[in-house]
Amino acid sequence: MYKRILLTGAAGMLGTYLRPHLHKRWPLRSMDVKPVEKPMKGEEVVVADVADRPAVFKAVKGCDAVLHFGAISIEGEFDQILQSNILGTYNVFEGARRARAKRVIFASSNHAIGYYPRERKIDSDAQPRPDTYYGVSKAFGEALGSMYWSKYGIEHASLRIGTARPEPVDRRGLSTWQSFPDLLQLICRCLEAQRLGFAVVYGQSNNDRAWWDNSKVAYLGYKPKDNAEKFAEKIWAGTKDDDPNDPAVKFMGGIFCTKNPPKWQG
Numbered sequence: 001m002y003k004r005i006l007l008t009g010a011a012g013m014l015g016t017y018l019r020p021h022l023h024k025r026w027p028l029r030s031m032d033v034k035p036v037e038k039p040m041k042g043e044e045v046v047v048a049d050v051a052d053r054p055a056v057f058k059a060v061k062g063c064d065a066v067l068h069f070g071a072i073s074i075e076g077e078f079d080q081i082l083q084s085n086i087l088g089t090y091n092v093f094e095g096a097r098r099a100r101a102k103r104v105i106f107a108s109s110n111h112a113i114g115y116y117p118r119e120r121k122i123d124s125d126a127q128p129r130p131d132t133y134y135g136v137s138k139a140f141g142e143a144l145g146s147m148y149w150s151k152y153g154i155e156h157a158s159l160r161i162g163t164a165r166p167e168p169v170d171r172r173g174l175s176t177w178q179s180f181p182d183l184l185q186l187i188c189r190c191l192e193a194q195r196l197g198f199a200v201v202y203g204q205s206n207n208d209r210a211w212w213d214n215s216k217v218a219y220l221g222y223k224p225k226d227n228a229e230k231f232a233e234k235i236w237a238g239t240k241d242d243d244p245n246d247p248a249v250k251f252m253g254g255i256f257c258t259k260n261p262p263k264w265q266g
Ligand SMILES: NC(=O)c1ccc[n+]([C@@H]2O[C@H](COP(=O)([O-])OP(=O)(O)OC[C@H]3O[C@@H](n4cnc5c(N)ncnc54)[C@H](O)[C@@H]3O)[C@@H](O)[C@H]2O)c1
Pocket: 008, 009, 010, 011, 012, 013, 014, 015, 031, 032, 033, 034, 048, 049, 050, 051, 068, 069, 070, 071, 072, 073, 074, 083, 084, 088, 107, 108, 109, 110, 160, 161, 162, 163, 164, 165
């Protein structure tokens, strides 16, 4: 179905998990600013910064789908976020348009909607309420995806990924967790679905305590198999009682909603 897929952020935590699974299905070109370890047979590797426009345009050439995961993945100084996450995302979308790619799947984040209170149930129509410059950059990517779909017909999914980790590590994660196999399934559904159009999808497993409603994108056929609840006892026992007035507890974005979110050190 695809001649070759470009994966940015290939050396990161999610990229490293995804690479072998994706490459089994479609020839992969893996790009990161860091070296991509142990390329597989037939996998092409590009070491480049997404902020480097000519390098990105060259990397997208010959690819008919793009998974854009390369970014600063926590809060940073605005100028760092501007380069890697905002300019970088523009370069990827514009490169995809020039290369006539059919689909772009963008790793957005729950931090694009971090300031929704936890008692709200929100769905794909929820407008951004970013909690950081990082979250703002993800809202920007979603807006760009919307524009490239409406104007140029490039199908697009923005994945508002919750907490994609081997397992949840805190109480919040019981609501936000997405297992790696469920993330892979979601990406495959976005690439394989007959119609993608423009979709905003929450990257979450089938969690009992979920805050997010994916019913408006049910046509993708994403059916997560994991559930964070299996970790609930262990997590509940291992963590302290939460203060309900703490912004880290009140809002969906957790600690990113405080004045001291975890910061990228470069
Ligand atoms: N893991 C999660 O829970 C989660 C949640 C929400 C969103 N996301 C998003 O998914 C993507 C991957 O996340 P991750 O957890 O693997 O993070 P990660 O930090 O492990 O990986 C990000 C990768 O992007 C690369 N990168 C950063 N700046 C770059 C640049 N300027 N040019 C090229 N490459 C660059 C890094 O070198 C790194 O390998 C990110 O876009 C992140 O924002 C992840």
